[in-house]
Amino acid sequence: MSKILFLDESGDHNLTAIDPQHPIFLLGGVIADKEYALGEMTDKLNAFKIDLFDTTEITLHTADFTRQRNGFERMKERGFCAEFYQKLNTLISELDIKILACAIKKEHHMKKYGLDAVDPYHLSLNVLVERFCFEIGENAPKAHIIAESRDATLDRQLDLSWLNLKVSGTHYMQAVDINNRIGSLTTKTKNDKLAGLEIADAIVTPIARRILNRKSRIDLDIIKGKMRKNHLGEITGYGLVILPKK
Numbered sequence: 001m002s003k004i005l006f007l008d009e010s011g012d013h014n015l016t017a018i019d020p021q022h023p024i025f026l027l028g029g030v031i032a033d034k035e036y037a038l039g040e041m042t043d044k045l046n047a048f049k050i051d052l053f054d055t056t057e058i059t060l061h062t063a064d065f066t067r068q069r070n071g072f073e074r075m076k077e078r079g080f081c082a083e084f085y086q087k088l089n090t091l092i093s094e095l096d097i098k099i100l101a102c103a104i105k106k107e108h109h110m111k112k113y114g115l116d117a118v119d120p121y122h123l124s125l126n127v128l129v130e131r132f133c134f135e136i137g138e139n140a141p142k143a144h145i146i147a148e149s150r151d152a153t154l155d156r157q158l159d160l161s162w163l164n165l166k167v168s169g170t171h172y173m174q175a176v177d178i179n180n181r182i183g184s185l186t187t188k189t190k191n192d193k194l195a196g197l198e199i200a201d202a203i204v205t206p207i208a209r210r211i212l213n214r215k216s217r218i219d220l221d222i223i224k225g226k227m228r229k230n231h232l233g234e235i236t237g238y239g240l241v242i243l244p245k246k
Contacts, residue, residue: 002034003140005100005132006196007147010208013120018106024211027124028101028204030196031135031228034144036096042195048091052084059190060198062205088202089219092226095199098135099226101207102127102241112244121154122161127241129165130173133181135228142183148197149187158187211242 007029011022032041046056058071065072065084074080102124109117129145136143149155162185169175188194190201203223206216227239236242 001141003031003136003143004034004037004196005029005031005128005143005145006037006194006200007125007128007145008197008200008204009121009148010204015106015110015117015120018110022208022212023107024103024105024208025120025124026101026103026204026208026211027121027128028099028207029128029147029200030095030097030099030203030226031132032095032097032196037194037196041095041097041199044091044094045195045198048087052080052087056193059193060202061190062201085217089222092199092203092218093222095226097199097226098228098239099203099207099223100128100131100135100228100239101204102243103208103211104243108244119157121158122164123243124241125158125161126165126170127243129178129182130170131228131238131241133173133178136181138181140181143181144183145185146194146197147185147187148201149189155187158185207240 007027010026010028011024012019013025045060049056049058049060053071061070064070065075068075075084104120104124106120109120132143132145147158150158165175166179167175169178188197190197202218206218206220206223209216210220224235227235229235230238
């Protein structure tokens with residue numbers, strides 16, 4: 001069955017003006033079977049929305065529900081806020097997904113590579129495409145990647161990064177294998193109401209906060225349990241990559 005990797009990011013990829021409050025860039029996402037993502041996962045997310053907001057038109061967006069705006073104004077109510085996070089944690093725990101993430105510690109990245117430092121989005125995309133290819137394996141139906149659209153310029157840069165991967169491959173994955181395993185990389189906006197992108201949005205910031213040793217109201221143990229692992233249950237290097245390596 002064909003798989004989809006839904007991608008979103010936390011932080012920005014700027015290496016010239018690094019925000020001391022959020023000095024990392026993290027690209028992450030969720031892997032799900034296509035039929036499940038467009039069917040049961042969408043149904044579960046819609047049921048969550050109807051239960052709490054009486055509509056499916058609201059879009060699950062971390063910046064909105066943490067800032068209590070764009071339909072999430074009731075998050076100002078302590079009881080409703082607690083119920084929201086409890087039910088969101090339950091939703092994530094019930095989903096049949098695998099989580100991938102790559103974080104770039106930007107200050108360390110610049111210190112190590114200087115002017116040769118690779119753009120954090122491009123670097124983390126390489127890492128996640130590799131892991132996604134490993135997850136797909138050989139002789140499986142071609143998979144797809146759907147990334148959140150940002151703006152025309154950044155989307156064009158993403159197109160070029162994807163083209164480069166298809167032509168040059170990565171350190172661990174030859175171009176021919178990437179082309180054989182992944183059929184496309186496309187961008188969609190949050191307005192497209194893709195459950196996979198909305199769930200990806202909900203999980204990337206908590207992962208970044210964990211790396212920064214900050215608390216999150218989304219249960220990080222649930223996210224950890226969903227991360228891609230090797231046969232020994234190890235996450236580092238398989239479901240989570242932090243660069244530069246120590």
